[in-house]
Amino acid sequence: MNSKPIGVFDSGIGGLTVVHALTQRLPHENIVYFGDTARVPYGPKSPQVVREYAAQDVDFLISKDVKMVVIACNTVSAVALDVVQKHAKMPVIGVIVPGAMAAVKATTKKRVGIIGTRATVNSNAYTNAVRQLDGEVQVFAQECPLFVPLAEEGWVDHKVTDAVATEYLFPFKQEKIDTLILGCTHYPILRRAISAALDRAVALIDSGEATGVEVERVLDEKGLRNPSKQRPNLQFYVSDIPAKFAEIGERFLGQRMGRVQKAEGF
Amino acid sequence: MNSKPIGVFDSGIGGLTVVHALTQRLPHENIVYFGDTARVPYGPKSPQVVREYAAQDVDFLISKDVKMVVIACNTVSAVALDVVQKHAKMPVIGVIVPGAMAAVKATTKKRVGIIGTRATVNSNAYTNAVRQLDGEVQVFAQECPLFVPLAEEGWVDHKVTDAVATEYLFPFKQEKIDTLILGCTHYPILRRAISAALDRAVALIDSGEATGVEVERVLDEKGLRNPSKQRPNLQFYVSDIPAKFAEIGERFLGQRMGRVQKAEGF
Numbered sequence: 090m091n092s093k094p095i096g097v098f099d100s101g102i103g104g105l106t107v108v109h110a111l112t113q114r115l116p117h118e119n120i121v122y123f124g125d126t127a128r129v130p131y132g133p134k135s136p137q138v139v140r141e142y143a144a145q146d147v148d149f150l151i152s153k154d155v156k157m158v159v160i161a162c163n164t165v166s167a168v169a170l171d172v173v174q175k176h177a178k179m180p181v182i183g184v185i186v187p188g189a190m191a192a193v194k195a196t197t198k199k200r201v202g203i204i205g206t207r208a209t210v211n212s213n214a215y216t217n218a219v220r221q222l223d224g225e226v227q228v229f230a231q232e233c234p235l236f237v238p239l240a241e242e243g244w245v246d247h248k249v250t251d252a253v254a255t256e257y258l259f260p261f262k263q264e265k266i267d268t269l270i271l272g273c274t275h276y277p278i279l280r281r282a283i284s285a286a287l288d289r290a291v292a293l294i295d296s297g298e299a300t301g302v303e304v305e306r307v308l309d310e311k312g313l314r315n316p317s318k319q320r321p322n323l324q325f326y327v328s329d330i331p332a333k334f335a336e337i338g339e340r341f342l343g344q345r346m347g348r349v350q351k352a353e354g355f
Numbered sequence: 356m357n358s359k360p361i362g363v364f365d366s367g368i369g370g371l372t373v374v375h376a377l378t379q380r381l382p383h384e385n386i387v388y389f390g391d392t393a394r395v396p397y398g399p400k401s402p403q404v405v406r407e408y409a410a411q412d413v414d415f416l417i418s419k420d421v422k423m424v425v426i427a428c429n430t431v432s433a434v435a436l437d438v439v440q441k442h443a444k445m446p447v448i449g450v451i452v453p454g455a456m457a458a459v460k461a462t463t464k465k466r467v468g469i470i471g472t473r474a475t476v477n478s479n480a481y482t483n484a485v486r487q488l489d490g491e492v493q494v495f496a497q498e499c500p501l502f503v504p505l506a507e508e509g510w511v512d513h514k515v516t517d518a519v520a521t522e523y524l525f526p527f528k529q530e531k532i533d534t535l536i537l538g539c540t541h542y543p544i545l546r547r548a549i550s551a552a553l554d555r556a557v558a559l560i561d562s563g564e565a566t567g568v569e570v571e572r573v574l575d576e577k578g579l580r581n582p583s584k585q586r587p588n589l590q591f592y593v594s595d596i597p598a599k600f601a602e603i604g605e606r607f608l609g610q611r612m613g614r615v616q617k618a619e620g621f
Contacts (some may be wrong), residue, residue: 128394129402133507138393138595207599235515238504249501249522252515329404332472 090316092323094119095304096155098146101129102241102334103274104161105341107184107297108323109232112344113158113306114301118315119322121153127355130237132206132273136168139208147176147324148351156313159304160184163205163272163296167214180307187298187303189218193226195292196268202261202291203230204283205272206237211326215272225242229264233257233273241337242277250279254286261287270294278341323347328355356582360385360568361589362421364412366393368507368600369540370427370437371607373450373563374572374589377425378610379576385421385580385588389496393595393621398472398539402434405474409435413442415592415618422579425570426450429538429562430472433480446573448469454536454561454562459492462534468527468557469496470549471538472503481538493582495530499523500538506541507603516545520552527553536560544607589613 095115097108100344101124108122114190125131125146131139143165146297157180160166160173190202198325203215210232219228235253244250261269269291271277275294284293308314315321327334330351336347361376361381367390374388391397391412397405409431416424423446426432426439432449440447458467471479476498485494501519510516527535535557537543543561550559573579581587589612593600596617603610 127400133597135595135597140401177503234508238501242500249515249518329401331399
């Protein structure tokens, strides 16, 4: 039993969809969230730079005395999981392996698609994780750089977003996938448009939800659950506070956020 | 006469359109370019963070012994011109005032539109500059956050870009502007789509081109022109080198770039 908070970090605002998944599954856990809004997005950056920033991000969470670290950012999970593990000296969970596990479980025809940022797709992290779990699964990947700005613009039900989704996802129709991993925390916001651009039977895997399952398993395995049944304390820190963080954040989190604090040192 | 290079900086790749304008107008000037590709984009960041980054960017150019500084980034020109001037102790030219001057000269009905990032539009820098030059001009501003990712995705002739332009620029039809300032260095890449979404007679002002005119004037005024008639030396530095910088850069620059170097200290 341990009442310390779970630390969650992301390159920006998208990781709030992972916080949402955690609060649904683990409603009594305290959470400290850090979003590196000064340096978002990580997706187009080089692995070297992402690794450097990830080390700084996890150091911030450690300074907040967290009991475990969740890397909500797919890009960081893909290229810097080892860096975070080395810094943290406590349980660390990225979103890649839980997402891959859920996809392998869901696919019946063993044909899985993955969408993500350029960095995530180029890293082949999901492809490797899926194929390590089941070498018979065929994996098809597609980078979708416009999905993040569309989600941040709030064009969720919009013909432009539908047209972009149709263009990006068209290859998956030909490849006849039956499961698609949403390999970026922004993408669950666009679930409707993504689904509409695919064959009807394709299962969508939200890596954030899958990560919630894994976090619960690790908390139980290590005896780290919060014994309190009180309403938990959710704290939000960002490296920069543009006006739109508050405006957009609640759409991602699915609830009111309260005060957002500026993290020092960024 | 002075053969030292002109220093140009931007948040990323977009400033290469300004370098293009400079090489057209001043074909014998040496240029050192710095793009802060590790921390791009500046548009959604707070003024405080943009000012901090701008100071670091100009310090890098000073370390390269430049004779003048051109702020190719509209966001920096809008919110941090004073910071750069304070650091540089040499002539500094931002893109806002030259763009505003060109617009005031072009408008016949005294109705000017401005498009830019959220930070540029929220700063009111163009509006203030235009109205300081001519208090009778009415100014209408519109932020266009999706234009930068569309330009970087290379969707220049694409129905999605046309649809986005139509949606963003529709208010300008009602406001009957006759001149539009392209208040972001990425936007000249999308000139065709932007023009198609406006009434035919609307004049487009490329702030980069207008800045070239002003740079030439200042070089002459201060006696800083390069006496050499040789082919100039163009040097490109970035704070991060994602693969796509080289891929996209030449489209913005309009010529081959040669080697791109990693700037230390970012």
